Amino acid sequence: PIVVGDVVISAVGVEDSPVDASDGFVRGFDVRTGALVWEFNPIPPERIHETGAANVWSTLSADVERGLVFLPTTSPSSDFYGGPRNFPIPYGTATVALDAATGEVVWHFQTVHHDIFDFDLPGHPLIATIRKDGRERDVAIQQTKAGYLFVFDVETGEPVWPIEERPVPQSDVPGEQTAPTQPFPTGPEPFTLTELTREDLYGLTPIDRAWCRRRFDELRYEGEFTPQSVGGTLHFPGHSGGGNWGGAAFDPVTNQVIIKSLTIATVHHLIPNPDGGLTPMPEPDGTVPGSSFRTGLGDPMPGTPYYSARENFMSPLGVPCTPPPWGTLTAIDMDSGEIQWQIPWGRVRRYGITFPRFLEWGTSIIGGPITTAGGLVFMAASMDKRMRALDIRTGEELWSARLPYAGMAVPMSYMADGKQYVVIAAGGNRRTYTTEGDALVA
Template sequence: MIRVRHLVGLLAIPLLASAPALGADAGWSSWGGDPGGQKFSTLKQITPDNVGNLVRAFEYHTGDLVTRPPEVMKRTKFETTPLFVEDSLIFCSPFNEVIALDPGTGAEKWRYDPEIRTDYRPANRFVCRGVTYWLDDQAPANAACRARIFMGTNDVRLIALDANTGIPCAGFGDRGEVRIDVGMKLEWPGEFQITSPPAVGRGVVVVGSAIGDNRRVNAPAGTVRAFDARSGQPRWSFEPLKHDGIEAGHANVWAPMSVDEARGLVFLPTTSPSPDFWGGKRPGNNEHANSVVALRIETGELAWSFQAVHHDVWDYDLPAQPTLARIETGEGPRDVVIQPTKHGFVFVLDRDSGKPVWPVEERAVPQGGAEGEKLSPTQPFPTHVPALTQQTISADDAFSPFPAFMHSACAERFASARNDGLFTPPSTQGTLEFPFTGGGVNWGSAAFDPVNQILYANTSRVAHLIKLIPRAEAAGFNPPPGHDFGQQQGAPFAMSRSVVMSPVGLICVKPPWGETVAVDLKAGKILWRSTVGTTEDLAPLGLPFAWGTPLVNGVAITAGGLLFTGAMDAYLRAFDARDGRELWQGRLPVPGIANPMTYLWKGEQYVAIGAGGHSEGGTSIGDSVVAFRLARAGESPSLVSRTLDRPGGRFWAAVSVLMLATIALVIAGLRWRVSRRRTV
């Protein structure tokens, strides 16, 4: 599961598609734009030529920042993507409140509060990535709950609401909700939750789960559950992990799923078994874990499965929604499933069979795991589509913008750890994992332009240090600040994990730390890369280094030739989809670490994003949804441009570098004084 905790780190000196196309008169009816997750809009009113004329249409606040205690807000991640359905923008807050807004003004139309508890610590923070819309075509035109909103909750409920009023659907479960039986006793109430929107098709609604990582071998199972979308009655359940001769849990589905209504298939991106970093009690490939799994949505019957990582001990689960597209392969059009991964690969699979469209090779990978480990000797490597991000790291990749001691410290940290490249096993020595467990690509997933046949994805370039801690030492282990610690109960090792940082809190990997990548799938070619984000809202004094920020969120693309994305600084950005040039920045109240969306309302195209910050990313926290549209007559464009290419930008960048260099020198001097006193 995603862990961007202590990512920041960034500056820790606090640092032609087969899925239904979008209608030109509307915008965004599913979390991924359409049920197949293409995140593409046919709208083209906003273009590269006029994007600079965008103004802020509205800024809506949920009120959580005022009504919730600060210690609770510090455990939130505002990752929601609104839907545009039933003439409303509908989204969920981190506390599973469902809110409907007027699409033009942002005025609140209705609000539903499930009143979840907030006096505990959910394993994955308080988070709700979105809700799901379903239209019951068997219900009378004006019937209550003909149009429904489904949501899974942090306290493990599936809720159905009338999409026009927010009133719970009385005929669904118990007065509008189904309480899900986890199947075993939890260690604490937050060990198990639902964080991503359900999938729905053919009258069936499907939910996954998010489970606390690295707690224990005998962890909750990653069962996927399906219910009748009208009554809430159970339809089927599917446990991805085969338990023949193994001891493990998880292989759950925490990321968004995709649906092919015509084929009657739901596509699951499954996770690793438990625990993440030692698998001695789960020998073999752990079938259906770390896989794209296609099920028949009406019955739960397995159609096919493709495994992207064998016997995962790196937390390289599949975090991204499978993208359903029709692509031109050179041998005619073909319906496919596109699956990006944390370790940077893109697997392109036939929609009906799950077989790779282009060859995937089993290649030998590093061996010599920890005591009791039984690693897979090979892993699958795609041969046609190149990796979206760098996959190996060395001392030459250590970041050194300032005094030499910083480069030396980062290089030493790289050198002191085991580092045999991709799939280096976790070790007691400490192992460099690159890309880190946050990606590559994460839950923001990929976007696909069906007209130009281009795939777009946000990526991160960060390294983790993974260390196994022998059981005898684990009981008294006190993790240093910035280290994630997991007991891995039932295994001979506990674990710690941390982003590899310099002495002054900079990520040790050379920037860019976050990029958007465009890929021509047919040609198997990277078309462009563009750095996304600055340190402006993370560094002291607002120093705006254009180094990019880690990107766990995704993008939205339009027929107008634009790509929109947020980052870990407080801007919504627009890029030219043809060449990756950054064209526009719109200021947000806090960082928008969520997937943006776009829609048409009363003849005007809007672009909206959830802007509430991210507690695992170390950003400021908020509670807003912000929308932009083109300026009307008499309005002044709200253009905020803080790129280093603006007039005077390079001067202020140079000043910023000197200021941070000075800070680094002062810290170095203090460290030297302390060390000298100790030697004396």
């Protein structure tokens, strides 16, 4: 939750595979009594029996002086097939600014129309004062899984950089009606690779690379926002990629946004399920269907005629077919919108084999950075169990320390007895195939 004035504001987690998922209510409570003050439902009232979700699973942010709270919402249900919801849902996968006292919408912007890509907004909008074109502007900066930053005037929602509606590939799945266009910001520049070509594909050996190319040729891929298909679609950036869990950071001294990214594609199949229910699907290890992300046998989507099957685009050696670095940390100047520096994040040790120490190609990332007044960036988030400190102006690593478990979280900093400390929850995460544990490290 977040507190703005006399109101405590909280969102909810929702299972977003079933069509009839719970609606993604955000509620405001009296800070003294706990009484409900207001509630906001992102689903249009006339559609609440046809779809759900569009909730906020990430964190909220606020402009306390203006009395605004900002919601990074998710896709409506079901998240990978939108046949039952072929109607406008303006607050789905959108940045929504509410009056914190009343819950009324002040402005909103939808970053993905008719989201069938699970492109939930994965981090809170950064509320910052940037320097652009010779003047200061109060803005909300929204990161996306697609690798873009959308920058809005904090009061009006007016884009700071123009946003273009561009044609995107259309679905060939019966019952699906893909959005004809999607919004693309003209700045800042993307913080991750956003398109793949056959020549880009990587392999640890020539045989490995040839396998990736052959698989690429078998899949449907027409660039960004290529929709799911029964025959198989390559999704890049993947739904776990771009700027995902953990958010970004802004440094007012250097006027930079610091953001991490994961550059791994996913393969999606829609598997026909005429009954539209929870018919069992076999998994190779006998586990619950969809419980193993690695197998790619996917999830049932109750209320739709399909299962959603997905897996990372990996070679037979267990190495991503996308080119390294697979995890990065990037600094973007908020005046020019240009990347100032970008570095691989973490050392690869567990993508099927152990790489030499000098090959810093980045790893899967869950977590995010913080910046400090001392001109430093702190982040863990990688598979190699290390916390790192960087020079914010150059990206140079100043030191690193090994954690007992991977720090898949955002650190925080505090002062005690004249010393500055950095603390992080280190617990690993199954999505990065790291050992799970329970430690708090300062």
